[in-house]
Every structure is written in C-alpha cells, then in structure tokens.
Amino acid sequence: MTDGSDDMMTPLSPLDPRETAGYRLLARLGEGGMGTVYFSHTRGGQPVAFKVIRREYGQDPDFRRRFEQEVRAARRVQGYHLVPVVDHDTAGPLPWIATAFVPGLTLADALTAHGPLPLPAVFQLVGCTARALGSIHAAEVVHRDLKPANILLGSTGPYVIDFGIARAAESTQLTRSGAIVGTPQYMSPEQALGEPVTGAADVFSLGLIAAVSATGRHPYGEGGATTLAVRIANTERAAPDLSGYPAPLRPLLERCLTADPAARITTDELAALSERAAGRPLRAFDGWLPAPLLERIARREAAAARPPEPTSTPTPTPTPTSPDAGAHWAAQPTVTAPPKPAAPPPGPGRPSAPRSARRVHPAPAAVGAVVAVALTAVVTWAVVSPDGGANHAGGDGKPTGTAAPVSPPPSSSPKAAYTLVFQDKPLTLRAPAFNTGTHVDLDAPKLFPDGKIGEDTGMELTYQDWGDSDLRFLTPMGRSSGTTPEECRTGVDTDTLPASIPKKDLTEGAALAKGTVLCTVTSDHNLAMLRITDVVPPAKNGGLSSGMPDYVTTLTLWKFAK
Known part of the structure; x- marks a missing residue:
C-alpha cells in the first residue's frame, strides 16, 4: 500500500492472533469499542471481515442471547446491495461473526473527503439502499442504525452493512439504563422518543442520508448530535425546512421525513421514484460515482489482493481469550431517554408491526418531558453496531473494507477440503x-x-x-x-x-x-x-x-x- 489515505488494512502486530476458530487472520481492518475486525478467508477461499467480540461482552449472558437472535435473523436476509453473514459462532469462549468482504469506501468517508455527491448518484444510492431495506424488512429485521457509515460504496454499487446486529447491544450493561441504541442525528422521531420502531424508521433515516449526501447539510440544521435528535423528536410539531434543497430532491425528502411512520413512502415506492429521478436503471453502475471516488475504490480493490505482511512473526498462540483479540464494534453517542419497556424483537411467529398500524402519539406533556430530558441529558457512549471503530477506518469510524457479495476468490486463496x-x-x-x-x-x-x-x-x-x-x-x-x-x-x-x-x-x-x-x-x-x-x-x-x-x-x- 503506497497511499496511506487508502490503507484499509494494517499489518498484524506481534500481539494480534494469527488464527481464530480455524480462520487464518491476515490483517487488521479496524478497531472499536468492542474489539478488532480482521481480514481473513473462509475455508472455501471467500474473503471475509472476521469480527470477534471482546471478553467482557462475550461473558454477558444477555448479550450472548440477543447476539444469537440477531445473527440468525441477519443470516436470513438475502438480496441485492446487502452484506451477507457467511459464518458465526455465538457459543464459544469469544463470540464472532464473519461477513463477506469487498474493498470499498463508506459513504461517510466519501462525503468527508470529496464532498456531496452529484444528484443522479444520490438518487441511485437511495434507490439501491431502499431495495436493500426492503429485503431486510422482508426478513422481519429493522436496521435501527442506518447512517452514512453503514453504507459502503463499491464499484458495483452501494451496500448496506450491519443490519440487525446493533440490537444485541441493547441488552448490555451499557444500555440497560434506558439509553437508546442508534446514532442521534440519523434517528427517526419515534426512535428519538424511545418508542418501538418498524421498518419505516429506516426510511426516515434514509431520507436524512439523501439530504446530507446531496448537499452536505442536515435537514434539521446545525448543532451537535443531541441537539439534532431533539429537533427530530419534535418533527410532528416542527417539520424540517426543505426549501433550500434541490427541487428534484424535495419530493423524495418530503415523503421520507414525515412524522407519522405509517405515512412514509414504502421501500418499493422509494426505489421506483429514485430510478425515475436518476434517469438510468438502478443497476447500471458504469461511472455511477465521480471519477475521483471510483479511482480511490479501484486502488482499494487492488490493495485488497495484497494484504500487508505481519510486523513480526510471534510464537504461535492458541485462540485468543483477551479483550485485545476482539472484533470491531463501535461506540457512538447515544441520547439518554426515559426508560421504556423493550419491544419484543421480531422473529418467526412474531412479525414486525405493520406499516399501516396507527401510531400512538404521546401526550404533549410527555413529549415535553422527553425533550427536556434530552436537552439536559449527558450524552452517553453506548455500543450501537459492528464496524464503527475509530482506528484504520472511514470518515465515521467504520472500517473501510467490509462485506458484500464478491467474485470468486483468486486461485491463491486457501482451498477447503x-x-x-x-x-x-x-x-x-x-x-x-x-x-x-x-x-x-x-x-x-x-x-x-x-x-x-x-x-x-x-x-x-x-x-x-x-x-x-x-x-x-x-x-x-x-x-x-x-x-x-x-x-x-x-x-x-x-x-x-x-x-x-x-x-x-x-x-x-x-x-x-x-x-x-x-x-x-x-x-x-x-x-x-x-x-x-x-x-x-x-x-x-x-x-x-x-x-x-x-x-x-x-x-x-x-x-x-x-
């Protein structure tokens, strides 16, 4: 890797494990609040991002139970523009999850380094992401933390990452006191208020992402994460001012950013609207991004074929059991809201609430109390989703190489027996x-x-x-x-x-x-x-x-x- 700005892999240090659960670890992809994510291959030779949970979380029985539920749910999600889970172990000394790997650039990193995207690229990004959300919701999973750091840009389109896994963090000691899991500035109103969420919450988040991707400006104005979350929570009283956004984009934003979840546009409608506005098929990715971004992605694709050599060769060690050999999970600011009863997770026999279900609005006094608490609350740092770490990562703390359906591995990849x-x-x-x-x-x-x-x-x-x-x-x-x-x-x-x-x-x-x-x-x-x-x-x-x-x-x- 000659260009440090495009390094998504760093060499293993002498303290890093070389093998875990039969996976040979080749390089680091990132590190966060719950451990480290490594680059590896499956026994069949498929490149993967291999994430191992730190000991302190792995020893939490509530976390293990929820992690097992969410990983199984995530494995059911299949479709285009999604990052599949290819393997996992939730019962061993250190839980881990492996997702298919493709070199790419997070949307957060792209916006930070290159600024807003052209409007046709924004529509294509939104349309493909809407289709991915449709597949996620069909499997009765809600992403709950959709943000620019959880959308990966690749040469074959955008990919949604980390769907469903964030929910496992809700059962940990960090979040049991009533903190809301999610990224405040990309929450839906119902999520900011601590209410149960459905797939419509992800649509609201996608509307916010569309606005930021096109202009660099958040629909709810300037301010910190807590300030924006409070404004989002009050959407029903004060809708965002969308007059300053490009005219072709405003209908999309208006239909995504409505206060009532049942009134929001569906993912299928959003994909169709985006395709018409983009003026090209959603799956036509020839030149879909500006040349500097595509060139940067191409350099990462080339670099991914040459993982860096370890800094030294340590004495062989068994499967790691220390927190330093963990997986890449991120800490993000979370708005502390009054404790609310946890909604049962969707699953077989317990479908998510239908989009048409009537939303129960809290009384004005209740809303005021929530806003008052949010304004005076200390922003706590709670684990919210995998791959949101700070080191060797994209612009929002995400590792810059992560999972998506990929081509068959090169012949040099290890071959399974x-x-x-x-x-x-x-x-x-x-x-x-x-x-x-x-x-x-x-x-x-x-x-x-x-x-x-x-x-x-x-x-x-x-x-x-x-x-x-x-x-x-x-x-x-x-x-x-x-x-x-x-x-x-x-x-x-x-x-x-x-x-x-x-x-x-x-x-x-x-x-x-x-x-x-x-x-x-x-x-x-x-x-x-x-x-x-x-x-x-x-x-x-x-x-x-x-x-x-x-x-x-x-x-x-x-x-x-x-």
Missing part, C-alpha cells in the same frame, strides 16, 4: 396444504410436514402457505453451476437467491426448474447440495389447495475438513 457425509439421498418437497408449512433440516436430513410458525430453528428452508405462500430459505441459498463441493460453495457465495421465492414465481415463472442445483451452508456449518430432478406441477400433484408444485430432489452433504 470436504468430507462426504452422504450422497444423492432422495428428498421430495411436497407442496404444503392450505395454511400449513413444511420445515426442512438438510443436516439430518428430515422433513417436518405441518410444522408450526416459529419451529424452524436449525432448519434450512420452509415451504409454506402461511399468509404469503412461498419457498423460504432460512440460510443463504445459492445456485451452483456444477455438482462438486467447490462449485457448490462458489454458488453460495456468488449466485445467492432471494430469501424467499413467492408462489407466483414458483408456478407461473418456473423459478426453480428441473436440473437446478441449489447449495447452502447449513445451520450446522455443513455444505448441502439439492439437485432438482423433477418438478410436479400443481395440477398433477394431488390438487393441494396451496396450488404450488412438488420438488423431487436428491441431497448431498459435505463437512468442511478442519
């Missing part, structure tokens, strides 16, 4: 009857017909007719071009399917045809391959009322060799 567990076991996935679902455990393998909502823990997919009839993937599922374990793993990493395929696409669109090869890393960390050998259309499979096809498959399972 696989042990065959079983091969070509018959497995027929029959269409569910009305208002039922079938859970599938590919590790066993075993089918659970007439399963219940919420009983899919440890499963890889569910074929269901509960409300939204679909085939839902509970672990990232990819399409493979071949039947070797190497091809199978590459398919998981580079051709990931959406988190669910709706009934219409399964029947009319024939989304999964005979001959399709599907692969996933299972909940037990094995590699599973499903080959579809026949598709029985609804008219011939017994007339089940769900009206979806049967899938006749064979299942092969490999273990990753240690």
Whole structure:
C-alpha cells in the first residue's frame, strides 16, 4: 500500500492472533469499542471481515442471547446491495461473526473527503439502499442504525452493512439504563422518543442520508448530535425546512421525513421514484460515482489482493481469550431517554408491526418531558453496531473494507477440503396444504410436514402457505453451476437467491426448474447440495389447495475438513 489515505488494512502486530476458530487472520481492518475486525478467508477461499467480540461482552449472558437472535435473523436476509453473514459462532469462549468482504469506501468517508455527491448518484444510492431495506424488512429485521457509515460504496454499487446486529447491544450493561441504541442525528422521531420502531424508521433515516449526501447539510440544521435528535423528536410539531434543497430532491425528502411512520413512502415506492429521478436503471453502475471516488475504490480493490505482511512473526498462540483479540464494534453517542419497556424483537411467529398500524402519539406533556430530558441529558457512549471503530477506518469510524457479495476468490486463496457425509439421498418437497408449512433440516436430513410458525430453528428452508405462500430459505441459498463441493460453495457465495421465492414465481415463472442445483451452508456449518430432478406441477400433484408444485430432489452433504 503506497497511499496511506487508502490503507484499509494494517499489518498484524506481534500481539494480534494469527488464527481464530480455524480462520487464518491476515490483517487488521479496524478497531472499536468492542474489539478488532480482521481480514481473513473462509475455508472455501471467500474473503471475509472476521469480527470477534471482546471478553467482557462475550461473558454477558444477555448479550450472548440477543447476539444469537440477531445473527440468525441477519443470516436470513438475502438480496441485492446487502452484506451477507457467511459464518458465526455465538457459543464459544469469544463470540464472532464473519461477513463477506469487498474493498470499498463508506459513504461517510466519501462525503468527508470529496464532498456531496452529484444528484443522479444520490438518487441511485437511495434507490439501491431502499431495495436493500426492503429485503431486510422482508426478513422481519429493522436496521435501527442506518447512517452514512453503514453504507459502503463499491464499484458495483452501494451496500448496506450491519443490519440487525446493533440490537444485541441493547441488552448490555451499557444500555440497560434506558439509553437508546442508534446514532442521534440519523434517528427517526419515534426512535428519538424511545418508542418501538418498524421498518419505516429506516426510511426516515434514509431520507436524512439523501439530504446530507446531496448537499452536505442536515435537514434539521446545525448543532451537535443531541441537539439534532431533539429537533427530530419534535418533527410532528416542527417539520424540517426543505426549501433550500434541490427541487428534484424535495419530493423524495418530503415523503421520507414525515412524522407519522405509517405515512412514509414504502421501500418499493422509494426505489421506483429514485430510478425515475436518476434517469438510468438502478443497476447500471458504469461511472455511477465521480471519477475521483471510483479511482480511490479501484486502488482499494487492488490493495485488497495484497494484504500487508505481519510486523513480526510471534510464537504461535492458541485462540485468543483477551479483550485485545476482539472484533470491531463501535461506540457512538447515544441520547439518554426515559426508560421504556423493550419491544419484543421480531422473529418467526412474531412479525414486525405493520406499516399501516396507527401510531400512538404521546401526550404533549410527555413529549415535553422527553425533550427536556434530552436537552439536559449527558450524552452517553453506548455500543450501537459492528464496524464503527475509530482506528484504520472511514470518515465515521467504520472500517473501510467490509462485506458484500464478491467474485470468486483468486486461485491463491486457501482451498477447503470436504468430507462426504452422504450422497444423492432422495428428498421430495411436497407442496404444503392450505395454511400449513413444511420445515426442512438438510443436516439430518428430515422433513417436518405441518410444522408450526416459529419451529424452524436449525432448519434450512420452509415451504409454506402461511399468509404469503412461498419457498423460504432460512440460510443463504445459492445456485451452483456444477455438482462438486467447490462449485457448490462458489454458488453460495456468488449466485445467492432471494430469501424467499413467492408462489407466483414458483408456478407461473418456473423459478426453480428441473436440473437446478441449489447449495447452502447449513445451520450446522455443513455444505448441502439439492439437485432438482423433477418438478410436479400443481395440477398433477394431488390438487393441494396451496396450488404450488412438488420438488423431487436428491441431497448431498459435505463437512468442511478442519
């Protein structure tokens, strides 16, 4: 790395671990309030950002419980412009999480170094981020901390990072006193008031990001984080003045920055509006950013292929157990609000509150009390999300290389060895009857017909007719071009399917045809391959009322060799 301003990796120090949980650590990506994030590869050779939680958090049982819930939820999120979780361990001495890695530049870093973006780039950024939020919300996850530091700019578009993981910090001692998790100047009004939030809160945050990205100016004026949060909390009384923003941008800001969550624009509507305003397809990324930014990203892509050598070679050590070998989690200023009962996290069988739900407004006196507390409160520093550290990071304290779907690794990457567990076991996935679902455990393998909502823990997919009839993937599922374990793993990493395929696409669109090869890393960390050998259309499979096809498959399972 010749240009220090583009260094996203720094050499390992003599005190840094060289291996953790079977992952060889090659360089540091950043360090924050909860530890350090390292650059590594999976056993299959995929580059990852490897984050290990510090001992003091790993020993907190409430944190571990919430961390497990949020990581499992994050693994269900699949779609474009998202950073997938590829591996994790929440039960070991030090919890860790690995996300796919791509060199890039955070939006916060880009705005600090290069100033506001051209308006077409802002619309493309917002549209792609809206699509990513749609996928996140479809998995019943709310980001809760969307900000410029959590949007990564790459040569193939923007990527949303750290979705859902921030919530684990709510259960720690740092936040149990009633502090609100989030970044004050990018909160929604309901979040600033300490109320339960839905996906609409992320839309409000995206509106704030759009305004700042286009002009460098916050819609709620000048001031510190606490001051801006108080103004945001009072949006219902005093909406932001948007008259100074470019005319093409104002309709978007107005529809995002409404006080009532139910009145805000949906993510699908926001993506469509942004695409029209950008004047180009959202997925057309040729020259989508100014040349200086694209050149800087290109230098980082080149540098990522050459991780720095360690400063020295220490005596081999076992898996680290000290806080110095932690993962990169950030501390951010948090507004202290009156304690409120925690809303139960969304999950299977407990969907997020619908956008159309009527918002319960606090009485004027209650709002005044919240504002008064916020004005007089001391800004506490609470852990809010991964990858927000201060060292070797982007403009907002984020590591500048982080996760996104990437191309297959170079041939120099370490290659996994696989042990065959079983091969070509018959497995027929029959269409569910009305208002039922079938859970599938590919590790066993075993089918659970007439399963219940919420009983899919440890499963890889569910074929269901509960409300939204679909085939839902509970672990990232990819399409493979071949039947070797190497091809199978590459398919998981580079051709990931959406988190669910709706009934219409399964029947009319024939989304999964005979001959399709599907692969996933299972909940037990094995590699599973499903080959579809026949598709029985609804008219011939017994007339089940769900009206979806049967899938006749064979299942092969490999273990990753240690």
